[in-house]
Amino acid sequence: MTETPTLGIGALARRAGCQPETVRYYEQIGLLHAATRTEGGQRRYGEEAVRRLTFIRHARDFGFSVEAVRELLAMSDRPDMCCDEVDALAKHHLEEVESRLQRLAALRDELKRMIGQCAGGKVESCRIIEVLSDHRLCDSDTAHGGAHDLGEPPAARRS
Numbered sequence: 593m594t595e596t597p598t599l600g601i602g603a604l605a606r607r608a609g610c611q612p613e614t615v616r617y618y619e620q621i622g623l624l625h626a627a628t629r630t631e632g633g634q635r636r637y638g639e640e641a642v643r644r645l646t647f648i649r650h651a652r653d654f655g656f657s658v659e660a661v662r663e664l665l666a667m668s669d670r671p672d673m674c675c676d677e678v679d680a681l682a683k684h685h686l687e688e689v690e691s692r693l694q695r696l697a698a699l700r701d702e703l704k705r706m707i708g709q710c711a712g713g714k715v716e717s718c719r720i721i722e723v724l725s726d727h728r729l730c731d732s733d734t735a736h737g738g739a740h741d742l743g744e745p746p747a748a749r750r751s
Contacts, residue, residue, distance in 0.1 A: 595638040595639060595640070597627065597628050597636035597637050597638040597641070598636060599636065599638065599642070600634060600635065600637075601615050601616070601627070601634075601635045601637070603637075604637045604641055604642060607642050607645075607646075608642060608645040608646050608649050609649060610645070610649055614649075615645065618645065621658065622662075623644075623658070623661060623662060623665060624644055624645055624648065625641065627641070644665070647664075647665070648661055648665070651664055654685075655685065655689060660685065663677075663681060664678065664681065701731075702723075702730055702731060702732055706719060706720045706723045706724075707720065709723075
């Protein structure tokens with residue numbers, strides 16, 4: 593028996609803890625199946641959409657990329673397949689998270705060192721400005737990648 597979709601986009605978004613724009617985006621990129629429409633063109637969703645959107649949101653909260661979520665959804669749509677691929681994807685993501693944590697720890701340590709060396713005088717002799725102006729004054733090259741892990745857009749990193 594097929595369920596009758598009764599939820600509007602706002603109700604679906606509330607149930608999944610997101611905004612209607614997020615629902616539209618996930619539909620647009622194909623992570624969420626397109627909704628059925630009323631005669632007036634309003635989207636209607638069922639419980640399966642709630643489950644799928646909740647899965648997407650939770651996976652994104654765990655830091656999985658959109659492509660990884662796409663892969664996870666494809667695997668979850670095949671419940672009788674072996675979960676080795678799911679496990680491998682999660683292990684790869686864990687390795688990325690651990691690497692990011694190491695870079696962020698180095699970034700934290702470098703920031704603490706710079707701040708600790710600041711004498712509180714004028715900007716012209718500020719150790720923070722000095723270190724930011726010359727990478728050779730940093731203790732660790734690892735710290736330089738830390739900003740990439742804070743969600744800074746790639747274009748901003750290149751400039």
